[in-house]
Amino acid sequence: MDVITVPPDVGPWKGAHTMTDEGGLRNISDTAHWVAFYRALESERPDALFRDPFARRLAGERGARITAGTAFANRNAWSFVARTVLFDRFISDAVANGVDMVVNLAAGLDARPYRMTLPSHLQWIEVDLPDLGAPLANPLARAHSGFRFGGVRAL
Numbered sequence: 004m005d006v007i008t009v010p011p012d013v014g015p016w017k018g019a020h021t022m023t024d025e026g027g028l029r030n031i032s033d034t035a036h037w038v039a040f041y042r043a044l045e046s047e048r049p050d051a052l053f054r055d056p057f058a059r060r061l062a063g064e065r066g067a068r069i070t071a072g073t074a075f076a077n078r079n080a081w082s083f084v085a086r087t088v089l090f091d092r093f094i095s096d097a098v099a100n101g102v103d104m105v106v107n108l109a110a111g112l113d114a115r116p117y118r119m120t121l122p123s124h125l126q127w128i129e130v131d132l133p134d135l136g137a138p139l140a141n142p143l144a145r146a147h148s149g150f151r152f153g154g155v156r157a158l
Contacts, residue, residue, distance in 0.1 A: 027072045032134050033065065035111030037073070040066035041083035042114075052088050057114040091119065098125060106130065 028034065039062035042055040070077065094105060094115065103124055107113060110129035121127070 027069055032111075032132055033069055035113075035131075036062050036066035037069040038083055039063075039112045039114075040070045041080055042087060044080065045084045045087070052084060053091060053118075055087075055114050055118050057117060061112040061114060091115065094119065098122065104128065 028037070039055075039058045042053075043058035043062050043066075045051050045053065046055045046058055097105075098121065104126040105116075105128070107115075107127065107129045108131075110131045113129070116127040116129075
């Protein structure tokens with residue numbers, strides 16, 4: 004499947020993905036690194052509820068810096084873990100019941116299609132901002148498990 008890029012100066016959301024907090028979140032794309040860091044922390048626990056072998060690499064130094072400077076979220080890290088567990092279950096259940104396509108909106112640095120066991124007939128489509136495609140492409144390309152994967156980069 005081809006990757007489609009929509010220019011950032013198109014549509015009603017023009018410029019809406021820029022934040023002003025230079026010390027923490029610089030823009031909406033930073034939240035992908037932040038969430039990946041929490042997936043890494045959970046994956047490294049001996050009693051982890053899931054394993055994401057890609058999370059630490061995807062989070063990078065940026066994800067660690069954001070997490071270190073976000074006290075509220077650090078006290079509530081369980082919510083990031085619960086979100087991941089619940090979405091894993093929703094997707095597993097849907098696929099087990101015959102769903103043959105997943106469209107992941109605001110996909111961020113979600114490694115789910117690479118770390119979950121998914122059937123070869125499944126089509127997985129990710130939609131997100133253009134600057135989030137590159138970090139996923141290199142580390143996860145080798146992990147592709149045989150299902151049909153595509154991406155759409157918007158705004």
